[in-house]
Amino acid sequence: MARVDLFVTDLDGTLLGDDAALAAFAAWWSARRGRPRLVYASGRFRESVLASIETTRLPVPDAIIGGVGTAIHEHPCGRLVESWRGQIAAGFDAARVRRILAESAGATLQPEEFQSDLKISAYWHDAAPDALAALEQSLAQQGVRANVIYSSRRDLDVVPAGVSKGAAAAHLAAQWGIAAEAVAAAGDSGNDLSLFQQGFRGIVVANAHEELKRLDDPRVYHARRSYAAGVLEGLRFWIEGAAGDAPD
Secondary structure, rough: OOOOOOEEEEEEEOOOOOOOHHHEEEHHHHHOOOOOEEEEEOOOHHHHHHHHHOOOOOOOOOOOEHHHHHEEOOOOOOOEHHHHHHOOOOOOOOOHHHHHHHHHOOOOOOOOOOOOOOEEEEEEOOOOOOHHHHHHHHHHHOOOEEHHHHHOEEEEEEEEOOOOOOHHHHHHEEEEEEOHHEEEEOOOOOHHHHHHOOOOOOEEEOOOOOOHHHHHHHHOEOOOOOHHHHHHHHHHHHHOOOOOOOOO
């Protein structure tokens, strides 16, 4: 089995969600020699991720991808990866996105704590594909270069074109000189889908939403277990070739 030099994982619903499973994962991670670099990729911003690191058994990461890929911070120094921000910011108008979403029936802007100059988020329950396509068309017609990310049949994020958790992870891997085939990634919902589109080896936890469960790719391991237990199962598969026998 080829080595894994970088592990990128979502938090909520993936590593987080089962405290006992997280403790087992953390113990395995800390005991492992020569472990990969660790990156958390979250829809939340860095400050919120830091709070989870402080209050749970999450291992300390090497970097944090926040805001669905709109920011990368090295950890623990907190340095913003400016090369990524400089690459993605052009052509995105947050104020215009807000106005367009306000005119979209069914979309309700999320609280200000979930917004930034590069991410505008809304709740949109059971949005139909044609409604999302209409939103994308409206953004393009009004000159906004954007990517629309919809997940969990509720959460809508509008970010700059080309931005996603996966794209940010690929940028970071390239910066660190790590090939795509040496990266493993784990997730549970639609905003993690891009992590499975970069040539990485993937881990879909058993509690994942349908948008990930339907993935059919030899590079994607579908765990039999949920949350951190599924992450551990998948990592052991990709690192050790041990399928489905992660410890309870």
